[in-house]
Amino acid sequence: MESLHPLKYISQTFEMPLAQVATELGVKRQTVNEWVGKRRRTIPDKHVSKLASIFNLDEKWFRMQNLEASEKLELQRIHVDRNATFIEYEDVFVDEEGIAHDVTSYYSPEQELSNHLYHLQNAQKVIEEVTRIIGIETDAHESYNQDIFRKVMSVINSNNHKKVRMLRDMLDYLAYRDHEFGFMTFEDDNLKTKYDDLINYYEKK
Incomplete structure (x- = not known):
């Protein structure tokens, strides 16, 4: 099933018929149909900026072919x-x-x-x-990421609150440790030290 062109979806969501859009742009309805129809012709830049103004949206929405x-x-x-x-x-x-x-x-x-x-x-x-x-991972032998997600879901579905908390804390540590604006506070400084030692171990491998 073919998805709606972004402009067509926007016109429906913001309740502005395509005929009105064409009028606002000063183009024929057929022109708009060529943008949102099966051919999906690229909307010219001069109309992209005007569409952004009409709907008060970022121009990026009108440069897309799919949503x-x-x-x-x-x-x-x-x-x-x-x-x-x-x-x-x-x-x-x-x-x-x-x-x-x-x-x-x-x-x-x-x-x-x-x-x-x-x-x-x-x-x-x-x-x-x-x-x-x-x-x-299109190859049958390349399932590294799948295995990671599968194990994460296994821990979450276990309903073992201690395991879930441990997983969350470790993921928070990995996500924010080197992040420019990231930070993480530890109730137990010994835990942070253990995490630091663990990450140093893997960085040296």
Whole structure:
């Protein structure tokens, strides 16, 4: 099943018919059809910048030929956030001295949906990245990454909280140890020393 062209998906998500898009661009509807149809002709730069202005989106969206599922969720979330409504209500704030203050707060009914889309988007990104990494291993003898993911899932599915915590701490250490902006705090300094010794062992091999 052929996926929707990004422009067509955006027009549907942001509720602007392609006929209106053509009018806004000053081109024929047939021209737009050639961009989003089976031929998928590249959208000229002069129209890319105008489309970005019309939809108030980054130009990257209109240079794509296909959308990942996570990207579709991101576009949905952008649309929800833009059309969010806010309800004003009176609330009470208690300061550090225990004194209550009347404050005006705001609530958006769409916030829950936006948060849901955000978590779905992040989960889908993980799925896409894992699929990409595993997909590289096309040879039957090349299953190194598959084996790693399989073992990680085995630990998680074991429901052994101590093992899961150990796995998480080790992964955090490996992910943030050399990261420019990364940091990790240890409740036990001896644990960090053991991790450092372990990483030094593998770096010398």
